[in-house]
Amino acid sequence: MPRFSDGSLAPLVTTDTADGLAFRSRLERVQANDMTALGELFAEHGDMVYRAALRLTGSRADAEDVTQELFVRLPGAVRGFTGTAANFPGWLRRVAVRQALMHLRGGRRRREVSVASVSALTMPADGALERLTIDAALARLSDEHRTVFLLKEVEGYDHAEIAELLGISTANSEVRLHRARRQLRDLLRGSR
């Protein structure tokens, strides 16, 4: 049992720390459309959101769109966030994943050369060093397979959650994961 310096017992009820209060205050400012507060959140978490979107969409332009859509809607969305500062990045990442999936489903993808395919194409030409990176190999998968692989392996969702996110059955999610892995392995081995 924690005690204060005078020996009295510290209360068991947890209270917000100064950091927690500052975080809450920032969220309230975001809700009130305070661009400075939103900018602070972007500075802290923008890269994480962008990277998550980039991996799922495989395209810089799409990742920018997803990041933009997420942060533009964030003032409204944070009303639904009831966790602490420590939970916020995880929550935001889940929102980013959902936003990216909506973007993929919505058919709003830009016609452009994808980031990953760019890196794949600028890989060396021949010889033992002509190897694909995991990103380049992922870029060669279909959207369906890449999405399931990333959701399972990087985002840490289980098959039931993936099935719900993508509107597919759990069995289908498992099959897509196996196929994605097999294709990735073939691609990476084939490039050796």
Add this chain to the structure above:
Amino acid sequence: MMKGLLNVLHPTFDALSAYADLSELDGARTRVGRHVARCAQCREVVNEIRGLGAAARESEAETESAPDGLWARIETAAVQAAKEAAKPRETPPPDAVPWEVAPSMRPTRHWPIPTKRSLARIGGGLAVAAAALIAVVLGTGRTPSLQASAPSRLTMTPFRPAPGSKVHVRFNPTPKLAGYDQIMLVGQYLPAAKRAWTDFYFGGNYDSLATLHRAADGAMVGDFTVPPDFKAASILVVDPTGWKYDADGLYSWILVGGDSRGRPVLNSLLGALSLLVPYGSNAHASVLDTLQRYFPEHPAGFATAKRYRGEGIFADMFKFFQGAERKYIAFNSKLEKQPSLDAGRLAAMIDFANEIQEPGEAAKWTRRLVREHPGDPRSLPYYANMVHQIELKEPPADSIRSYLPLLDTLYELAGAGPVRSVSDADGLVTRYGDPAMQRRWILRSLQRTEGPVLSLDFDRKWLTDREIRDQATLVLRAGLAARCEWPPRWMSRGSALEQRRDRYCRGWRAGALSTLSGIALLDGQTSHALALADSGVALDDLAGRCGTTGGRNSRGEALLARGDTLAAAHEFAFAVGWQGSWQGIDAHKALVKRLGTAVDSAKWAEFDAEAGAEWKRCLRASTVRDSLEKLSR
């Protein structure tokens, strides 16, 4: 004996993949787990499977950060969204002028589609719904009143210019553009000019259309003339540096052409919808609205209307009775009976069926499009997409192969012009085509390139084919000779944004030089290959890009071909770069194995240390450079 038995009874890859997801404890209890414990070969597969996930997680930390300009875009959009949310909807006074010149802010009547939430609302408000329904039933039969918002800050007169006509522009600048005496109206016409790989969002191929000068009343005004074949244009207003811009919400303004009397033209609207209008934007809504009102018999106005949001409980409730499926069925029963249909209607019905997630219906209309209009450029992409939908059901590969010959036919019938959106077809050929077909499609991909090409979108093993190699060389050389389209033509020189984009151009060019170096090596031109690789490395250095591997690898290969193993090892060590990653370690092992005893471990250690130091130096320099560029903005 045991080994032989194990070979016969190896679990399938899928079983090993499922096992890889289990914990050690859970996995050990399974049949596969017991097999893996005894079989080194399967253990290796399981380790590789687990390594894929680990590599993907590890690799994310290495991916790039959000681009510098993104926050500026988000801030603009967020401020706009906040304003829109706070603004009460208003109806302009009858004498408001000029009302009709704001395409995206025209009164809109969105075709409604119900959402799950709206259905829930319906359940909660049945009594009110009944009253409202009665009111509708007993109403005068008038069409619903049009909701309206304030006039746009960008107005164009005439609102629907005829081809070749003059357009007067009037822009009430937002605060961020209010300080300039002149600003630029930039745009892109449909059909778009050849679009380069550099084309992206608001950069790329936007040309200056008019310079807007300040009028006495504070507005910015100017004129421009649309081309004789005008259909539609995507429009933005930018400051003279190209850094600040104003747009229609998140996307560009869209100007759609009309006839000589200012009436909407179907082809212009369809063109704007298919190429220029971002999905879900104000402009998208506006074009759909016009299509619905002026061409209600054409499914295109309804095919992609699902994304509209409801405006409230009553609107949502009524929308239930006009669901997308009902509308689709209405079109379906009407159009299905007609012995022949134009390609535009068929394409719209495919979109419509896809929109309501009925792939079987989409396949029905796709077959009809292919049968009735095999030469239409849309037939190939829609057909390929149909086959891809079948592929997703994971049928036997042979059944997919039976669809492939028609891809060839459709490609040939589409004519000599570039066939757009063939990525699905390319993918199918890559996955299921025989080598002859794959080769044919690679050559086609090289022949249908639009704009400068600096990278190749096929496996490098095909470069051993002489014809492909020659064609690739031509394409890449043309790409290197072409002007880099970044920064956009209207942007002022010397801006920080330009420097950033210029670096990116150099990076692409370095990639092309590296590929050409590989080709030269295949042609036996070692010195030429080395010179090309040198140029690639020099461009990469100029671009300040850290850890790029292409040029270094090419130089290593050329040096190795020349017999200079030690120098080659030095280059390869730089190409492998950071060894802390899964790929780095693996690649390094492959290198050591490949070069054998020609390079001892002390030399490798020396090269690796040098490469590591260079990597860190480059990262430090790029961090300083990026910071300075941010400050200079």
